[in-house]
Each structure stands twice: as C-alpha cells, then as structure tokens.
Amino acid sequence: MATETRTTQGAPPPGGVSFSLSDPTFRAIVYQILVVGAVVLVGWFLISNTLDNLARRSIATGYHFLEREAAFGIGESLIDYSPKDTYGRAFLVGVLNTLKVSIIGVILATIIGTIIGVARLSSNWLIAKLASTYVEIIRNIPPLLQLFFWYALVSDGLPPVRQALNPIPGVFLSQRGLRVPVPAPDPVWANMGIALLVAIVAAWGVSRWARARQARTGQPFPAGWTGLGLIVGLPILTWLAGGAPLAMDVPKLTGFNFTGGGAISPEFFAILTGLTLYTAAFIAEVVRSGIKAVNWGQTEAARALGLPSSPTLRLVILPQALRVIVPPLTSQYLNLTKNSSLALAIGYPDLVSIANTTLNQTGQAIEGVTMIMGTYLVISLSISIFMNWYNKRIALVER
Amino acid sequence: MSQAMSQGTKPKHTLSGEEIIRCTGVNKWYGEFHVLKNVNLSVQKGERIVVCGPSGSGKSTMIRCLNRLEEHQKGTIVIDGIELTNNLKNIELVRREVGMVFQHFNLFPHLTVLENCTLAPIWVRKMPKAEAEERAMSYLKRVRIAEQAKKYPGQLSGGQQQRVAIARSLCMSPKVMLFDEPTSALDPEMVKEVLDVMIGLAEDGMTMLCVTHEMGFAKSVADRVIFMDRGEIVEQDTPDAFFSNPKSERTRLFLSQILNH
Ligand SMILES: Nc1ncnc2c1ncn2[C@@H]1O[C@H](COP(=O)(O)OP(=O)(O)O)[C@@H](O)[C@H]1O
Numbered sequence: 322m323a324t325e326t327r328t329t330q331g332a333p334p335p336g337g338v339s340f341s342l343s344d345p346t347f348r349a350i351v352y353q354i355l356v357v358g359a360v361v362l363v364g365w366f367l368i369s370n371t372l373d374n375l376a377r378r379s380i381a382t383g384y385h386f387l388e389r390e391a392a393f394g395i396g397e398s399l400i401d402y403s404p405k406d407t408y409g410r411a412f413l414v415g416v417l418n419t420l421k422v423s424i425i426g427v428i429l430a431t432i433i434g435t436i437i438g439v440a441r442l443s444s445n446w447l448i449a450k451l452a453s454t455y456v457e458i459i460r461n462i463p464p465l466l467q468l469f470f471w472y473a474l475v476s477d478g479l480p481p482v483r484q485a486l487n488p489i490p491g492v493f494l495s496q497r498g499l500r501v502p503v504p505a506p507d508p509v510w511a512n513m514g515i516a517l518l519v520a521i522v523a524a525w526g527v528s529r530w531a532r533a534r535q536a537r538t539g540q541p542f543p544a545g546w547t548g549l550g551l552i553v554g555l556p557i558l559t560w561l562a563g564g565a566p567l568a569m570d571v572p573k574l575t576g577f578n579f580t581g582g583g584a585i586s587p588e589f590f591a592i593l594t595g596l597t598l599y600t601a602a603f604i605a606e607v608v609r610s611g612i613k614a615v616n617w618g619q620t621e622a623a624r625a626l627g628l629p630s631s632p633t634l635r636l637v638i639l640p641q642a643l644r645v646i647v648p649p650l651t652s653q654y655l656n657l658t659k660n661s662s663l664a665l666a667i668g669y670p671d672l673v674s675i676a677n678t679t680l681n682q683t684g685q686a687i688e689g690v691t692m693i694m695g696t697y698l699v700i701s702l703s704i705s706i707f708m709n710w711y712n713k714r715i716a717l718v719e720r
Numbered sequence: 721m722s723q724a725m726s727q728g729t730k731p732k733h734t735l736s737g738e739e740i741i742r743c744t745g746v747n748k749w750y751g752e753f754h755v756l757k758n759v760n761l762s763v764q765k766g767e768r769i770v771v772c773g774p775s776g777s778g779k780s781t782m783i784r785c786l787n788r789l790e791e792h793q794k795g796t797i798v799i800d801g802i803e804l805t806n807n808l809k810n811i812e813l814v815r816r817e818v819g820m821v822f823q824h825f826n827l828f829p830h831l832t833v834l835e836n837c838t839l840a841p842i843w844v845r846k847m848p849k850a851e852a853e854e855r856a857m858s859y860l861k862r863v864r865i866a867e868q869a870k871k872y873p874g875q876l877s878g879g880q881q882q883r884v885a886i887a888r889s890l891c892m893s894p895k896v897m898l899f900d901e902p903t904s905a906l907d908p909e910m911v912k913e914v915l916d917v918m919i920g921l922a923e924d925g926m927t928m929l930c931v932t933h934e935m936g937f938a939k940s941v942a943d944r945v946i947f948m949d950r951g952e953i954v955e956q957d958t959p960d961a962f963f964s965n966p967k968s969e970r971t972r973l974f975l976s977q978i979l980n981h
Pocket residue numbers: 750753755773774775776777778779780781782
C-alpha cells in the first residue's frame with residue numbers, strides 16, 4: 322500500500338516538466354533516476370519495516386545465532402554431528418548433503434541422459450520407442466510427485482525393519498532403506514587409497530610415455546592393459562602387504578533399527594533417484610538435439626572413410642554435438658541442484674530443510690534465507706563458470 | 721574455362737583389363753520413385769570415368785551406392801571382389817578401399833587439417849600416429865596445402881578445404897576415388913586449383929569416378945564419359961566420340977544446354 326503511493330508521488334505529471342522531455346537521452350536519464358529512486362524507497366520501506374518487527378519481537382539481527390547450540394537431530398550427515406553442535410555446523414551438514422545429492426545426481430543424470438538420448442536416435446525401432454516413452458512420461462510428471470513416488474516405494478513398498486528383506490547375506494532392505502556390509506575400519510584402507518592414487522598417476526605417465534614412443538618409433542605399447550594392471554594390482558598388493566584384512570562391518574538388527582554397515586536412507590534414495598531420472602529425461606533431449614544438430618554429411622564422411630559406427634559417434638559426432646549440448650546442459654545441472662530443495666518435502670536434510678528448521682527455532686528468517694540464497698548462488702556460479710570454461714575450450718576455431 | 725582445359729593432351733593409357741567395379745542390374749527406389757533403373761556398369765583398374773547428366777538424374781545416388789552410403793534394392797554391386805550386402809564387415813572393407821569427395825567437403829570442423837587426414841588411418845588402418853602424420857603431410861604436400869596442416873577447416877577457403885578433403889581420402893590409400901560434383905560448391909576462381917589436383921591424380925593412374933559438369937576435365941582426362949538421365953545410363957563412350965558424335969537425342973539436348981550457356 323504504502324509503496325504504491327510513494328512511487329507514484331515521484332512520477333512527473335505527463336508533459337508538465339519544462340526541461341526538454343522530447344530529448345530521448347534526457348528522458349532516459351529521468352526514467353532511470355525515477356526507477357532507481359522507486360527501488361531505493363521500496364527497499365528502505367521493507368528494511369525499516371522488518372527491523373521494526375524484529376525489534377518488537379526482540380530478535381537480534383546478525384549471524385551470531387550460528388554459534389548457538391542447534392539442539393535438533395539430523396537424519397544423515399557426511400560429518401560428525403550431534404544436537405549439541407552449533408547451528409553453523411548444522412547448516413554445513415545441510416550444505417554437504419545438498420552437494421552430495423547434486424554431485425552424484427549430476428553425474429548419474431548425465432550418464433543416463435546420454436544413453437537415452439543416443440537411444441532415441443537408434444535405428445532399432447523398439448529401443449528408440451522405449452527411450453522416447455521414458456522421456457515423454459518423466460518430463461510430464463511434476464518432480465515433486467516423482468519424489469513422493471520413490472519415497473513411497475521404499476517406505477510403503479518395503480517391509481518394516483524387523484522383516485527386512487535379506488537378498489544376500491549381510492544386505493538388508495527395509496522401510497529404513499538399504500544396509501550393506503562395509504569393510505571394518507583398518508589402516509590398510511587408507512593405504513590402498515594412496516596406492517590407487519599412485520597407480521592412477523603411474524598409469525597416466527605410462528600412457529604418455531607410450532604415446533610418445535609410438536609417435537617416435539611407431540611401436541605400439543599396450544598402455545591400456547598396463548594401466549589397468551597398475552590400477553588393480555597396486556591396491557591389491559597394498560592390501561596383501563597390510564595383512565589382507567577380511568573383517569567386515571556387518572549391519573545388525575538392534576532394537577528398532579540396524580546398526581553398523583553402510584546405509585542408504587529412503588530419503589536419500591528417493592531424492593537421488595527422483596532428481597536423477599527427472600533430469601536425465603531433459604538431458605536426453607539436450608543430447609538428442611545436439612547430435613541431430615551435427616550435419617549428416619559428417620556421418621557420411623566418416624562412413625566413407627571406413628570408420629565403424631562407434632568411433633564415428635565418439636570421434637566425430639559427439640565432439641561436435643558437445644558445443645551445442647553444453648549450454649543447455651549447464652541449465653539442467655543448475656535445475657537439478659535447485660530442485661534438490663524439494664528434499665524438504667520428503668525429509669531429506671538438505672540445506673533448505675536444515676535452514677528452515679533453524680529459522681523456525683531462532684526466528685532469524687532473513688539471515689536464514691540469505692544463507693540459502695548465498696549458498697545456491699555460489700553453487701550455481703561455480704557450475705556456470707566451470708561450464709563456460711569448458712564451452713570455450715571445445716569451441717570451434719572459425720575464420 | 722572448359723575450352724582452356726581441353727587444350728591439355730592426355731596420354732591415353734592402356735588399361736590392365738582387371739575389373740574393380742561391377743554393377744549388374746542395379747535398381748533403387750525412394751518409396752514409389754524409381755531412382756536407379758537397371759544400371760549396369762563395369763570399371764577397370766586405372767580407368768577414369770566422368771558421369772554427367774541433368775540434375776536429379778540419379779548420378780549422386782549411383783556413386784553413393786558404390787560405397788553403400790545408399791542401399792540398392794535389386795541387382796548386385798561388387799567392388800574389388802567384395803559384394804555389397806547387409807554384411808557390415810564387408811561394407812567397412814569396401815569403404816576402406818573406396819575414397820569419396822563430397823560437394824560440400826564435409827571436413828571435420830573440430831579437427832585440424834592434419835587430424836582430419838590421420839583420423840581414419842589411425843582408427844581404421846591402426847597405423848602408428850607418427851607414420852600416419854608423415855603420410856598425411858606427404859599427401860597434403862601433393863595437394864599443395866601442407867603449410868596449412870595445423871589450421872582448422874573453418875580457417876580455409878572452399879578450394880583449400882576441398883583439396884584437404886581429397887588428401888584425407890588419399891591417406892587411406894584407396895583403390896577407387898569417387899567424386900560427387902567436387903567443384904560445384906566452389907567460387908569460380910577456386911575451381912581450377914581443385915581440378916588441377918584431380919588431373920594430377922588421374923595422371924598417376926588412380927581409378928576415378930567423377931560426377932561433374934566440367935566438360936573440359938572430361939575431355940582432357942576421362943577414358944569414358946557416362947551420360948545418365950532419369951535413373952538410366954543412356955549413353956557411354958570415349959570423350960571424343962561422346963562430345964563430337966552423341967548418339968541419343970537426350971545426350972545432344974543435354975550437351976547443347978551445358979556447352980552453350
Ligand atoms: N533421400 C531421398 N529421398 C527421396 N528422394 C531422393 C532422396 N535423395 C535423392 N532423391 C531423389 O532422387 C533423384 C536423384 O537424386 P540424385 O542422385 O541426387 O541426382 P543427381 O545427383 O543426378 O542430381 C532426385 O529426383 C532426388 O529428388
């Protein structure tokens with residue numbers, strides 16, 4: 322109400338100013354000043370109003386509440402967390418959970434989307450039809466419904482904990498999600514990780530050396546097999562040297578739930594599956610149109626040279642399709658990340674859900690919302706910057 | 721321009737008599753449309769053939785059947801002893817031995833000139849990269865464009881791109897080269913540089929089938945000119961006989977149109 326009167330007050334009566342309003346430059350400046358003025362007024366009104374309200378409810382502004390004890394539990398976390406920890410740490414748990422579902426989701430959606438996009442172009446009628454049916458169905462159901470579907474599938478479709486399905490010894494499927502045995506803690510695992518890294522670096526070195534040697538002498542070297550041997554062999558040797566520990570941390574039913582082992586919660590399963598399959602349908606369309614954008618003459622030229630279909634796709638079509646694909650792919654990645662806030666609806670503790678709990682408990686709504694916006698902004702900008710860099714790298718050199 | 725080309729005297733070489741292409745009763749339809757009607761064609765090793773005819777007469781379709789870019793529905797096509805059927809292995813074998821140059825070049829725009837030329841030797845012939853590059857450079861020299869090896873196709877003129885496309889095909893050491901109107905997408909001043917490369921190839925004894933309207937080229941290098949109309953081979957003869965004494969009325973009409981414009 323108040324904003325309306327304030328903004329209209331500043332507007333000049335039409336044609337009533339004696340300055341030359343017929344001069345377009347002058348007119349543009351006047352309009353810009355008016356718009357900026359209106360924005361400042363509205364902003365000032367909102368802020369002063371809010372400060373008033375906060376003062377009346379005696380809520381201190383600022384981010385000091387982040388150091389206070391959170392006093393609420395979080396279902397799953399990548400770092401140690403207990404209700405005794407601070408709101409700040411709780412928020413970090415939420416950020417990490419969002420990143421976890423976003424990163425895994427982006428990778429899986431890209432793989433599935435690419436496969437389905439290529440399948441849609443298959444000359445096999447059945448494969449093409451299945452792929453396009455998938456895309457049509459998934460794209461036309463709101464993502465929130467899909468999350469509910471996957472969540473219901475686990476929480477209503479699977480038996481309660483006490484009658485958990487036990488398809489393989491040690492593996493349990495129940496309403497509480499999936500529990501699998503994981504190797505018991507042992508220093509050898511860390512060493513194997515290091516060995517794997519060393520092996521990857523060594524394999525990379527070998528392949529570079531082999532390529533250089535082949536270019537020099539024409540002698541091919543089985544760099545692929547050597548690399549594979551290194552990557553598989555070195556960690557196994559480390560494991561043997563570490564005494565070949567076989568102890569597993571097997572999940573056990575204690576009381577009302579399992580303890581031990583590795584777990585995938587129904588919430589995480591639902592949000593990951595839902596977002597991945599939903600985004601994959603869009604990525605499939607992006608990939609399909611990218612491939613179709615490559616001139617058919619490119620395929621013919623590759624065929625005429627005797628290239629079989631798989632190297633044709635990999636070496637000729639996809640590299641060219643990528644430059645059409647990358648910009649819309651970026652927005653799909655951003656969508657997936659932003660859609661992860663739907664986690665709120667099924668109780669996966671992502672950053673929105675935790676910030677929401679926090680601002681309900683503390684009343685620090687503005688701070689909470691700015692933190693959510695800030696985090697999404699950082700994630701989105703990082704994705705955009707990376708994708709723009711990649712897009713530049715693969716851009717074609719034109720005259 | 722075609723007059724100037726015909727000045728060049730060609731050594732009428734003797735052919736080995738060894739057959740490399742044989743089409744027997746080849747028919748093809750696009751839906752209802754009968755695009756190739758009972759085409760019979762035999763090409764010997766080292767033979768240089770020019771295919772001409774009005775637009776839409778099926779010239780492209782015919783030569784594209786020879787490397788299975790198009791599928792024929794009736795009759796047999798045998799290339800270097802291999803019959804073209806649905807057998808993918810055979811198709812790939814034939815494509816290795818048959819190079820093709822397109823009207824619109826179809827170079828790979830994301831690869832450099834050199835990479836365009838080494839792609840197939842490395843991935844199809846499993847040639848070491850260094851050797852493939854060395855051979856590519858020698859063919860690029862031959863089409864007089866070696867100094868552009870590190871550039872991308874988008875940075876070259878049409879004539880230069882078409883010469884790269886020829887070098888790219890040659891890098892596979894094909895036994896036969898197919899040309900589908902290689903100069904018709906070029907600006908007039910670039911036609912000659914491409915034709916010169918093709919003449920050089922012909923003089924080196926490459927087996928060539930060229931769809932082209934460059935009658936000067938036909939007169940100076942072709943062993944045989946084939947005239948197609950409405951999906952049929954109407955007439956085929958040596959260039960001398962073909963141009964001076966065409967037998968069919970359709971050929972005469974076509975020649976009068978193409979030579980007097
Ligand atoms: N993919 C296709 N589908 C249907 N008709 C086609 C197709 N390709 C070519 N044609 C038709 O076949 C005829 C012969 O084409 P083409 O071989 O390209 O002729 P030319 O090369 O002699 O100009 C033309 O009438 C053309 O319209």
